[in-house]
Amino acid sequence: MKLVIYKLLALLAFASALGLGIITLHFTLSHAEVLITAREQGKTRQTEIILPITFANDENAETDEIKKLREKVLKDGDENAETGGYGAVAHTIPISIEAIIIPEGTGAELEDYATGAVTIISELPFAQSLVPKTRLLTPDGILFRTTNRVTVPSRGTVEVTVKADQKGKNGDITPTTFTIPGLSLERQKLVYGKSSEQFTGGARIVKIIASTDLERGNSEALAKLAEKAIQDFNERGIVITRNRIFLRDATFESDGKIGEEKEQFAVIASAQAYGVNFDEETVKDMTKTSFEADLPDGKDVLGYNDESFSYTIQEINPETNEVKIATEIEGFTTLDATKKIIDLKELAGLSANEIQTKLLTNEAIDAVEVRFSPFWVTRAPRIPEKIAITIKNAEEKF
Structure with a gap:
């Protein structure tokens, strides 16, 4: 009888040891690999670039001295400026125009x-x-x-x-x-x-002039001022495009009044026009730098749509000798493979479907593939260190 009891005890001890070994083997071999494909995301960045500016006198056509000055500013910039060491040069002329406006109200x-x-x-x-x-x-x-x-x-x-x-x-x-x-x-x-x-x-x-007609008249007159500025600069041998024109101290006078019946009215507009020259590639690079600095943690830049780059002169300050340029560019971002996107403890013990559902709530993730090993494992290990995440970025197109 004692012999039977000893055999049972020995068998139980063996079974316990075997079970413990299997459990130990399971936790030792259990592993989860999560493969994430990041989604390419487009983002438009608007920023303001401030450059030091030098003013040129444009009473006559651009002289050799002014040309040399402009080339020097564009090449060297102001090394002591807080704008990245780049500068601009501005030409300025007074302009005035007359715009004929047709009222659009009732009459x-x-x-x-x-x-x-x-x-x-x-x-x-x-x-x-x-x-x-x-x-x-x-x-x-x-x-x-x-x-x-x-x-x-x-x-x-x-x-x-x-x-x-x-x-x-x-x-x-x-x-x-x-x-x-x-x-x-x-x-x-x-x-x-x-x-x-x-x-x-x-x-x-004969229409009745409304406040909206006067506002539209000022807007159309402002556009004509810019066109006149470009024409006058070109006649002086200075090639300036619309986005490099800034109109300062614009004034408007109209011979039409609100409530007055008229077929048309005139708006006389005048302003001091500035034509600004600067290195466009430099301003574009500064915009890209601002784009990257604005990215949230865990994001990386894939590339830029250089054709989307645009800018306008937002302000010129003769007192501080600065020009403010409003810029915009479209960039494409994805997940940064070197950054942590989730705490692995949140994935411990989850099934493959649960892991996919949890990760796909992140709009930057396009697809998730989960692999467990050994083959009999159906859930992620309880030990976070046994879970590995690999991020595959969207294919680079730039």
């Missing part, structure tokens, strides 16, 4: 005299003269008069401008034929008129 309809062009046709064997204010009559009985003297050549034609005898929309006729009542009945059959286009002017709308 009153006013009657006027319609006008149009008529071709006088003669089948006579000799020339036929028509005095000013010769009457021309449509089949509907609408009367027009010529505005000047014409002579119709023998068996030929001549074009004449005619004006309605009465104000109103009735004069806005479609193409038609005309008789000339001042001629004899027989001659009216041989000398007559035809029109080929609609007559206009019988009624016109």
